[in-house]
Amino acid sequence: MERHDNHGTIVTKIKLQMDKMGINARELADRASVGKSFVYDILSGKSTNPTSKKLMAIAKVLKVPLSYLISSDNCTYDMSGNDIFPIHHLDVQNSLSEHSNNFKFYLPADIKLPLDIKNLRFYHVKGDSMWPTLVNQDIVLVDTGDKIAHPVGIFTIIDSVGISIRRLEYVKDNQKIRLRIVCDNKQYSSYESDLEDVKVLGRVVWYARAL
Known part of the structure; x- marks a missing residue:
């Protein structure tokens, strides 16, 4: 997972794209x-x-x-073709949310990732239960094709409050495999659950943080 925090770069990239499109700040806002x-x-x-x-x-x-705007790479972006791939929002049903037409996360269509991009969904972190690994309003990309907690990793799951992000690992309890559900923030309790009682939506594979 990556973190990007170069404010000067994002300003430069926004201005560059505005110049390419021939629009000013007021038009961009509108x-x-x-x-x-x-x-x-x-x-x-x-x-x-x-x-x-x-x-x-x-x-x-x-x-x-x-991902281009918030990356620290000092590169330009070619708008000559439809070379971006939309990533839709993750919802409780693990499908497109009702707001997916308003907000989408875009990746370069030719990006090389060791997974099927069509399985990716984005989600905004809520709260501080995974601090310091993830903080409120971080954007995470979730691979909905990977729901197996081996190796140990961070996943999106459904619990009593809706979608949560937790660290998952398998543990053996009296010859039975259970799932240990961990909050990185030690102020929150971790617990164990039977596999059939936890709905895993996918593995978190990337994140970005606002400046």
Whole structure:
């Protein structure tokens, strides 16, 4: 998993894409349905912690993946073709959420990943139960094709409050295999559960953090 936190780079990339499209900050804000002050604050350097959902809307208008905007790579992006792949939001049914048409995460279509991109969903971390590994409003990519906690890893699961992100590992209890469900934040309790009592949606394979 990766973390990206280069604010100067994101400003440069947004301005570059705006120049390519021939639009100004006001037009970008209008097309992305975000406040003009949100765009102005990013471009001026006043905003050091823009919300990920609004950045996704900005990326969609600029026709680039969000992963490109927030990466630390000093590279340009070719908009000459439809070379981005939409990643939809993860919901409780492990399908497209009702809001998926409004917010999508985009990846370069030619990205090389050791998994099927069609199985990927994105999700926003809620709360601090996985701190310091993941924090509130981090964006994670979830491989819904991998639901087996071997090797040990971080997964999205369904519990009593909806979708949660937890570290999972198999443990043996009296010759029976159970699932240990762990919060990285030690202020939250970890517990064990029978396999059939836990619905695993997929393995977290990547994350990004707002500036």
